[in-house]
Amino acid sequence: MQASQFRSSRVEALRSSGLLDRSQQEEFGQLTDLVRDILGVPVAIVTLVDEQRQVFAGHSGLPSPWDERGETPMTHSFCQHVVDLNRPLVISDARIDPKLRDNMAIADIGVVAYLGIPLSLPDGQVVGALAAIDSQSREWTETDMRRLRSISQTVEREMSVRVSESRWRSLFETMQEGFILGHVVRDESGEIVDWRYEIVNDAWYDLVGMPKGTAVGRTVREVFPGIEDEWVDEIARVVRSNKAIRFTRQAGILERWYDGAVQPIGSDRFTVIFLEVTDRIAQEKRQTALLRLGDALRNRSTVEGIVLAATLCISEGLAAERIGFGTVDDRTETIDVHADRCAPGIASVAGHHAFRSFGSYIEDLKRGETVAISDVADDDRTSASAAVFASIQIRSLLNLPIIENGRLVLIVFAHVSTSHTWSEDELNFVQQIGDRVQSAMGRVRAEESQRLLNQELAHRMKNSLAMVQAIATQTLRQARTMEEGREAIGSRLSALANAQDILTRANYTGATILEIVDAALAPHQTDDARIEAEGPHIDLTAQQALGISLAIHELATNAAKYGALSNETGRVTISWEQPGGIFRFRWIESNGPNVTLPERRGFGSRLIEKIVASYFDGKAQLDFDPAGIRFTLTGSAHQIDQTSKA
Amino acid sequence: MAQSFDPSRYAVLIVEDDAIVRTEAVDLCEEAGFSTYEAKNADQAIRLLERHPEIRVLFTDVEMPGTMDGLKLAHAVRDRWPPVTIMVTSGRIKVGKDDMPENGLFFAKPYPPRGIIQALQSVAAQIAN
Numbered sequence: 001m002q003a004s005q006f007r008s009s010r011v012e013a014l015r016s017s018g019l020l021d022r023s024q025q026e027e028f029g030q031l032t033d034l035v036r037d038i039l040g041v042p043v044a045i046v047t048l049v050d051e052q053r054q055v056f057a058g059h060s061g062l063p064s065p066w067d068e069r070g071e072t073p074m075t076h077s078f079c080q081h082v083v084d085l086n087r088p089l090v091i092s093d094a095r096i097d098p099k100l101r102d103n104m105a106i107a108d109i110g111v112v113a114y115l116g117i118p119l120s121l122p123d124g125q126v127v128g129a130l131a132a133i134d135s136q137s138r139e140w141t142e143t144d145m146r147r148l149r150s151i152s153q154t155v156e157r158e159m160s161v162r163v164s165e166s167r168w169r170s171l172f173e174t175m176q177e178g179f180i181l182g183h184v185v186r187d188e189s190g191e192i193v194d195w196r197y198e199i200v201n202d203a204w205y206d207l208v209g210m211p212k213g214t215a216v217g218r219t220v221r222e223v224f225p226g227i228e229d230e231w232v233d234e235i236a237r238v239v240r241s242n243k244a245i246r247f248t249r250q251a252g253i254l255e256r257w258y259d260g261a262v263q264p265i266g267s268d269r270f271t272v273i274f275l276e277v278t279d280r281i282a283q284e285k286r287q288t289a290l291l292r293l294g295d296a297l298r299n300r301s302t303v304e305g306i307v308l309a310a311t312l313c314i315s316e317g318l319a320a321e322r323i324g325f326g327t328v329d330d331r332t333e334t335i336d337v338h339a340d341r342c343a344p345g346i347a348s349v350a351g352h353h354a355f356r357s358f359g360s361y362i363e364d365l366k367r368g369e370t371v372a373i374s375d376v377a378d379d380d381r382t383s384a385s386a387a388v389f390a391s392i393q394i395r396s397l398l399n400l401p402i403i404e405n406g407r408l409v410l411i412v413f414a415h416v417s418t419s420h421t422w423s424e425d426e427l428n429f430v431q432q433i434g435d436r437v438q439s440a441m442g443r444v445r446a447e448e449s450q451r452l453l454n455q456e457l458a459h460r461m462k463n464s465l466a467m468v469q470a471i472a473t474q475t476l477r478q479a480r481t482m483e484e485g486r487e488a489i490g491s492r493l494s495a496l497a498n499a500q501d502i503l504t505r506a507n508y509t510g511a512t513i514l515e516i517v518d519a520a521l522a523p524h525q526t527d528d529a530r531i532e533a534e535g536p537h538i539d540l541t542a543q544q545a546l547g548i549s550l551a552i553h554e555l556a557t558n559a560a561k562y563g564a565l566s567n568e569t570g571r572v573t574i575s576w577e578q579p580g581g582i583f584r585f586r587w588i589e590s591n592g593p594n595v596t597l598p599e600r601r602g603f604g605s606r607l608i609e610k611i612v613a614s615y616f617d618g619k620a621q622l623d624f625d626p627a628g629i630r631f632t633l634t635g636s637a638h639q640i641d642q643t644s645k646a
Numbered sequence: 647m648a649q650s651f652d653p654s655r656y657a658v659l660i661v662e663d664d665a666i667v668r669t670e671a672v673d674l675c676e677e678a679g680f681s682t683y684e685a686k687n688a689d690q691a692i693r694l695l696e697r698h699p700e701i702r703v704l705f706t707d708v709e710m711p712g713t714m715d716g717l718k719l720a721h722a723v724r725d726r727w728p729p730v731t732i733m734v735t736s737g738r739i740k741v742g743k744d745d746m747p748e749n750g751l752f753f754a755k756p757y758p759p760r761g762i763i764q765a766l767q768s769v770a771a772q773i774a775n
Contacts, residue, residue, distance in 0.1 A: 455738075458737075459709075459737045459738050460737070461737075462736075462737030462738070462754070462755045462756065463664070463667075463737040463755060465737075465755070465756045466664075466667050466737060466755040466756040466757075467664060467666050467667055468756075469670070469756040470666045470667045470669065470670035470671075471666060473670050473673075473759065474666075474669065474670055474673070477673065543663075543664065547665070550666075606669065607666070610665070610669065611665035611666050611669055612665070614665035614668075614686065615665055
């Protein structure tokens, strides 16, 4: 168990060392020649002991066919014992050695005398042996041993160089960065006009998308006809100035971006090490576009402006051939495209289109989902309409829905005439635009409704002031003294204000009659509740609510001065009903002092009879019955048209 | 001629759906010497104009219930009764010049009573001449 574990880690080390590569026999062959000469033996070998075989990393004097094969099976290996023991193996005559006499190397290769020294890798792993072999029995001397050991040290040094070189080569072949070793090409006048590839690594082929082995020996202008001059000029500058530079540049014909460094190495030669950064550059562009969109949206106050900014942002961040937006009618499922930006050779799709002619993806858009289709022919939602898409040069598409109040109102689109897989980055980008547009639209709508609200408020205030003005002027027209006028204006305005409070709570849509009556009576109600009010639930418009409030105020004020509330026993009964849609409101006083006709009828009675009646499209009557004042209002309570002007 | 002129032979038609404001407008117009007719909406106003040729001034609010607002009414009156002087009032912040009929006068609510009376007096002077 111990031995096999030892072997496997040793074999592992050997295999990853690169020493088993057959191309490296040359160097070790010179050293085995040296062993032959110095020790005077017919055969010398450097073996690497693998799992099922031993490989000759160098050999001199091996008989055929072993020299051709370059390896033997373990049945023919003396060296495995050197490796296992990790010490020199000294055999004068293998034919009589109990451990080796059955080894097939004796008969097949003619091994009789054997002197082997273990060989180690720099990290101490024993991987093989250097051996001197004689076909006759031989007593190995101390001198032989010393000389062979000395040469084995040279072998080990050489192995360590090989291992190191192999590591670097493997790094070179497996690294992700592309590598070029090249030299410049000069014209007759000595000007640098091109450069030639001497060495490129595998990554280079991957990064530029060329088949392996197609570059070495050719020039960059041959490999990439039409490539930008800058790719030659820059290398020319590096070679002339002998100074390294870094670059980030697009190879236009490849539509890829590269980031790397050019290093001069003398004699018109240079190295380039680089990475493709197309995705990074695209992502940076998108980030910049999003930042710009953020700035643009802050200054936009219309939906149109917002969508234009979003369209511009998409065109900056996506490589699409047609970009634009359209307003959507979600009931007819149609879109109106007003204008779009098109690449050369791509026709505009401005105009009116029905979504259903292009497949079923409008369902997703209505749900607010971005639709990204890499190939309309392959997508279930569009495959049946591929021909329609082809007629307007669309193979892949991206649609960003803009939703307002739960309805699809706008679409921002990007089209490509070839199939194009939308990357995660691209989709995120579009989603972020969508989010920003939605929030900007929300802001614009909020500002709009704020503005409308302010206008409406100003409008209502002006109308209220007009009403206040009318009440004040009317009151003053009729007032006998300034004192009377001031008192009357003040109390009428406060009656108006009480009614306004109720209307504000009801958002100016109107109020119920009970609310209005209660509020209007509150300042006049006596401690013993001599005013009674009763009636069914009826809705009043804002104007009617104000009218009833003012009427009750006038009646109650008069009752307190001259009527039922001016003595200790009088009562007021207020009632309302609406039989058959006819609204009837009554104020009846009883048990008060005797009623006499007033000398003059002021604004108060005009208000009660004429103005309040007008609000109800009806008639009002004030009877000065000696038993008590009676007020009857008849009309319609709730008008269908309610342009409220509170 | 001027001495025998009696503005009360001519009438102002006041169109205003709020009865309090309308009542005050009626008083103002009568103060200026004119007779008055009152309407709560444009339909009533048109009917009154059809029946009473003595109406020489339309004094109308803009916002009111019904199919026609005060501006539409004003334009209709300008077309059908060209001699009628048009006075428009509104609590709205702005009634654009383009919204007003030709030679129409605009008074923002609440309007100064003196301004209305002066405007009516100059109408009376024009009729007198």
